[in-house]
Amino acid sequence: LESLDVGAIRDEFPILEREFDGQQVVYLDNAATTQTPDPVVDAMSDYYRESNANIHRGIHHLSQEASIMYEEAHDRVAEFINADGREEVIFTKNTTESENLVAYAWGLNELGPGDRVVLTEMEHHASLVTWQQIGEKTGADVEYIRIDDDGRLDMDHARELIDDDTAIVSAVHVSNTLGTVNPVSELTDLAHEHGALSFIDGAQAVPNRPVDVEAIDADFYAFSGHKMAGPTGIGVLYGKQHLLEEMEPYLYGGGMIRKVTYEESTWGDLPWKFEPGTPQIAEAVGLEAAIDWLEDIGMERIQTHEEEIARYAYEQLESEDDVEIYGPEPGPDRGGLVSFNVEGVHAHDLASIMNDHTIAVRAGDHCTQPLHDKLGVPASTRASFYVYNTREEVDKLVAALEDARELFA
Numbered sequence: 001l002e003s004l005d006v007g008a009i010r011d012e013f014p015i016l017e018r019e020f021d022g023q024q025v026v027y028l029d030n031a032a033t034t035q036t037p038d039p040v041v042d043a044m045s046d047y048y049r050e051s052n053a054n055i056h057r058g059i060h061h062l063s064q065e066a067s068i069m070y071e072e073a074h075d076r077v078a079e080f081i082n083a084d085g086r087e088e089v090i091f092t093k094n095t096t097e098s099e100n101l102v103a104y105a106w107g108l109n110e111l112g113p114g115d116r117v118v119l120t121e122m123e124h125h126a127s128l129v130t131w132q133q134i135g136e137k138t139g140a141d142v143e144y145i146r147i148d149d150d151g152r153l154d155m156d157h158a159r160e161l162i163d164d165d166t167a168i169v170s171a172v173h174v175s176n177t178l179g180t181v182n183p184v185s186e187l188t189d190l191a192h193e194h195g196a197l198s199f200i201d202g203a204q205a206v207p208n209r210p211v212d213v214e215a216i217d218a219d220f221y222a223f224s225g226h227k228m229a230g231p232t233g234i235g236v237l238y239g240k241q242h243l244l245e246e247m248e249p250y251l252y253g254g255g256m257i258r259k260v261t262y263e264e265s266t267w268g269d270l271p272w273k274f275e276p277g278t279p280q281i282a283e284a285v286g287l288e289a290a291i292d293w294l295e296d297i298g299m300e301r302i303q304t305h306e307e308e309i310a311r312y313a314y315e316q317l318e319s320e321d322d323v324e325i326y327g328p329e330p331g332p333d334r335g336g337l338v339s340f341n342v343e344g345v346h347a348h349d350l351a352s353i354m355n356d357h358t359i360a361v362r363a364g365d366h367c368t369q370p371l372h373d374k375l376g377v378p379a380s381t382r383a384s385f386y387v388y389n390t391r392e393e394v395d396k397l398v399a400a401l402e403d404a405r406e407l408f409a
């Protein structure tokens, strides 16, 4: 695979030229959200300028055009993740809403006392808090697959927990805190062996590597547009068609119905059954443009670039005696991010020093508080990479550590 032309890529992100206090921004907070290339911004602007109308096939040209753009964006997403078709692609607001859709439209109706929901200890709050609350509401018990000392899943514990009482396994594909790449096909096979469903949180995977939902054989798979060079306000829930057909909607209104009388209502076809009201049309156009942009580069090349930058960052940070890094060593088990702490320096102070150098990293719990409790730290600093990051930017990150030591350690 020839390497990326990062210079040409960066030319499509004017924001990366911004300066604060005379210093060019170094954006290393991509697990929080990625930046948006000109072609995506242009696609959304063009939609508003030329095609804006409400969908659901109004009897006029603009509505028909907008409806087709919105519907075909579903087809493009299906093609990108190798789903069977638009019927298996539901547009939501974000990964969090995708998790809640399954929890409410399936979990509330299917779970009860004696059922088991199996998560992992590294889940993002989007799935952890959601399934924890569904467990409280339904009486189902929620168990967590342990992680071992280097942040990998303990698969012996997974095989112990996933049993015939298990109704669903909900696991993150790539941890947004540890960078750990989980064996999602193996987890899915384990779930299916016991008649359980598999729900994979792919928010830190779909933007960063090739994902084939059919190969994984997941029953549900969720991700967000804003983490894959697309707009905020749009996420995706992939679901196997037979499951989505059986599921009752949990949000009601226009667009999701077939027939309504004063006495009762019937529901529309997939995926519209789960998309009530006026949807995020421009965002759907932007998501399709983001997929086109990513595929033009190639997901394999994106994965390779991210892993190379993460490896470089890991090795530079590891060579510092006072730095503790969380998660597996660089390689196939680590995605494109590194979370760490510097001895004697609180993560928030470190991020603040980084900001003095116009370096954008994230400090905190990254919506994985239980994981940080388990790690025994209140917070960590996370550098997360994307297609436009360079080794030179990692060098700036490492150089700024010296300031933090002088001030705080």
Ligand SMILES: Cc1ncc(COP(=O)(O)O)c(CN[C@@H]2CONC2=O)c1O
Residues within 6 Å of the ligand: 031, 032, 033, 094, 095, 096, 097, 124, 126, 172, 174, 175, 176, 201, 202, 203, 204, 224, 226, 235, 366, 367
């Ligand atoms: C693994 C993972 N799951 C779920 C989510 C939730 O996505 P939405 O916010 O789009 O619903 C995120 C977002 N990553 C968060 C967002 O900010 N910082 C992070 O690490 C994530 O990284």
